[in-house]
Amino acid sequence: MDLNVWILSLITWMPFVGALLIMFTARHRPRAVRLIAAVATGISLLLSLVAYARFDGDVDAARFQFYQKVALVPPLGISYEVGADGIGLVLVLLTAIIIFAGVFASWTVETRSQEFYALLLVLVTGVFGVFVSLDLFVFFLFYELAVLPMYLLIGIWGSSAQIRPRGLFGWAMRETGVGSKEYAAMKLTLYLLLGSAFILVGILALYMAAGGASFSFLEMEGVAFDPVLQRWVFLLFYVGFGILAGIWPLHTWSPDGHASAPTAVSMLHAGVLMKLGAYGVVRLGMGLLPEGTHDWVPLVGTIATINIVYGALSAMAQTDLKYVIAYSSVSHMGIVLLGAATLTEAGLNGSVFQMFAHGIMTGLFFALVGLVYEKAHSREIFRMGGFGRMMPGIATAFTIGGLSSLGLPATAGFVAEFLTFLGAWRSAHSWWLFPAVAGTFLTAIYVLRVVKQIFWGAVPAGGEFHDLPDARGPEWVALVLLIFVIVLFGVAPGIALGPIDTATVPLLARLGALP
């Protein structure tokens, strides 16, 4: 068995195997459940690192490596076809890191831990599958596999928030039950299924237009689609994947969903699933539809700048800690799409780098919010205070995450944002630079305000919060791993930019966007 051929399949299916093991062997043994989950995701993580090390960074040789193809339904041209280029490689690594950390961060889930971990692992297989699939049919199957378990995970293990129905649509908010976890789960699932309907139509349209012989991405890449078709299919992909990427104004599922989801699910969802959307736009939209891309990038980039500023301002307005982080994701996903829309090497590299960086830092954030909530039983920012003395470890980690979020140099967030700035200025719409930079300032305001309110100052009188414990054993694994990655990729961004560049340059060349 050649490892280079099998490695992506092993990474992808290992969590699924873990899920099966959990369902069939570890009934009512929570410790075994966690152990299996940790080992399965640990193997995926190790193998992703191996793949990373083995990736051939030579630009001409790069393209899709670790290639494997097994025909599934030959008459329809459906096959199990996987491979990873630089972009896929980095995102596979991201997924592996987040799920591994997520398992440790939710070490204390007690209720139905068997089902919880099984669903979580199945979901992760779906995510890995999306990033490595080169067959659009299988891609779509994996995509659905990544979205659907979310409904159960939020609906069963989630938590509800208090939101007062008000305003013009107050009656509608009351009727739909805004704030409850069931509401959030339903909203998220319906929204994302709506998106996948768009995507499915787009994929089928391309399949038909390409002759109906194959779903293979590599074969479709060679087809020059009709410009009018490209225009409409790109829009389908943009809206379909964009919903998952949290584009304004289709983003409102994400704050509710992330705030209601249990810790590991928020980590995975904001950290990785939103990247599926951005990845879809870049891979399928820009990769297959060069002329459609040129038609729509002005809109994509402009909406991305709205995301950045609007998301940051919304985050500033929140009083629930989890909502602050959730809205910060809306803002940061704007950087991802803005970078892509610049159609420049710097911008697109920044975009992919931000997918990675934001995944890690938002994973860290949600892990920390989960820990704070578990210990203080509160998410109300303005009722907390002075936690730094009681939980210095959590305070430090939160500050580092926050600094990365506001784009402080020597953290991964800076590299991503800076590259995007460069790209924005070199793009056809150089004004995009200014809202993007303004977004970093707004982020500095809301992040430091939250840090000051929760961790600094004095503990509020009343004795509600005293002797809160700091993070413990397994929880530290998640925090230390994520912090290490944030700093490492901030100090030595070349580790990720090397592979990324081998994928973005050919992509831009096909788009005719390289000088």
Added chain:
Amino acid sequence: MNDAGTLALAALGLPLCAFVLLAVVAPLRRAGKAAGALGIAAIGGALVAALVLWRSGQGVELAWSWLPAEGGPMATVGILVDPVAAVMLVLVALVSFLVQLYSLGYLEHETGPALGRYYAYHSLFAVSMIGLVLAGNFLQMFIFWELVGLCSYLLIGFWYDKPEAARAAVKAFWTTKVGDLGFIIGIVLLWGRAGTFTFSELFKMAGDGTLAPDGLGLVMFLIYLGAVGKSAQFPLHVWLPDAMEGPTPVSALIHAATMVAAGVYLVTRAYPLFLLTPDVLALIGWVGAFTALLAAVLGLVQADIKRVLAYSTVSQLGYMMAALGAGALGAGFFHLLTHGLFKALLFLGAGAVIHAVGTNDVWRMGRLGGAMPQTAIVFLVGTLALAGIWPLAGFFSKDAVLAGVWEGGLTVPFLMLALTVFLTAFYMFRVVFLVFFGAGRAEGHPHDPPVSMSLPLWTLAGLTVGVGGYFALRGGGQEGHGPGWIPWVSSALAVAGIVCAWVTYQKQAVSAETLARIFAPLYTAAQRKFWLDDFYGAVYRGGFLALSRLVGWVDRYLVDGLVNWASAWTLRVGDRLRRIQTGRAQDYLYGVAFGLLLVIVWSYWP
């Protein structure tokens, strides 16, 4: 890599090792004193390396790829050692070393973990500041620029459970960030036209005219904005006085001698580019002189000894910037160096006083000259240097600045600076008379500090005298090319300031209240800090927070409201449609009949 490269890397690497050890090895950090010893040893090593590098006079430029891209790296990191960087490196390492040593005594009552955290931050600061000094390109400079800002934030907030400290830390970060927005946009714009961040390449382009001058003014103005924030120039100076909430040694190092001078260093570094934009240079000169005067006026009315010193720092930074703006590059940088020495001395001296009497309020001190003679002597040396009295270091650098501004043709800024000389002497000797002589009496039994604190004080005092003596023997500063009357005028103004302070606060021939009455409008305005803080507070609350609440409301109740509206509407329609399923066969039969009718009509339609 030659010796210079190795030495520079050692100066950078030693504090880095100390920081990583302190950050990662928790038992070492919690040990407190041991953590301090490690930090001091590391910065001591860096100081030795810096001194050797400076004496050797070697230069070097190294670069490694940082942001890889197609066809060569987009950005590099590296090291640039030239005479300016070398002497700045010595200043940074020296003051860092002395301050870290001093802190061991000053913070003796802190717990182990707190002290360890303090030294971890200090080591990170040393790395960042040295990295900034040695940066060979704008991007690297920005990276370390932000990191020193981070250290400043962390150290101002060192006593983070004090609400004032927490507020001041955040204020410092936000205010400097405003300037940094300009800085980063400027870097991006500059890259957009030149395609590089590297100083040497940019200077070459500036030299042979390949850098198009039109529009360059905006770029350099934006870059200068970064310096406005960091070096506390008007109107972004408001954070520096509040930053005094941090421990006093931190104020001495970061908020007096090194980090706040980074803006001046930035302009010095990028001077060949600024020379292409004379308008921006003139603006720098005017803003600098105005800042100097404004801060001196504010310094007159402060009761907190550290705030007096903070405003005096703002004022002196204004001097440096004014010199740079007037074209006197050497004078501005010279003043940066001497100011770094005597201002650190003053802050550490003030720290010794605060440590002894337990308050910052000058009105609650008095006659400390007898109880703390050593502190009084070194503080007096620093004060005389700041006032610009011959033959101390400050005299030569201040005269160089004044001469430079005069020669540069900025007459009005020159007059502002000259007035500031008088005010500086006045407010500094006000402090000296109130604290060390005067009528008041401090509580408790104040005494001179322990040797770990007095050693840095005497070292800095010795350097202040020594540097001044060196230039006095050589017959004037190297930059003193101005007209011969300038030293006389400035000395006369300084002496006048001292005499006025003596009359008012020592002899009490004129009461301070009378002075306040005479200058009533100005006095009120200065007390309110010229309403700038109120203005920024209003912008923050009325602008940012109000706008965010509006957007948050729109998002929840309009954008998401529409989503809920669609959802609720779907539910309602579904509910209506459900009623079609009545379960009665007749109803279904009607339906079938109606459908049949439709089919028939459709088939026979003409």
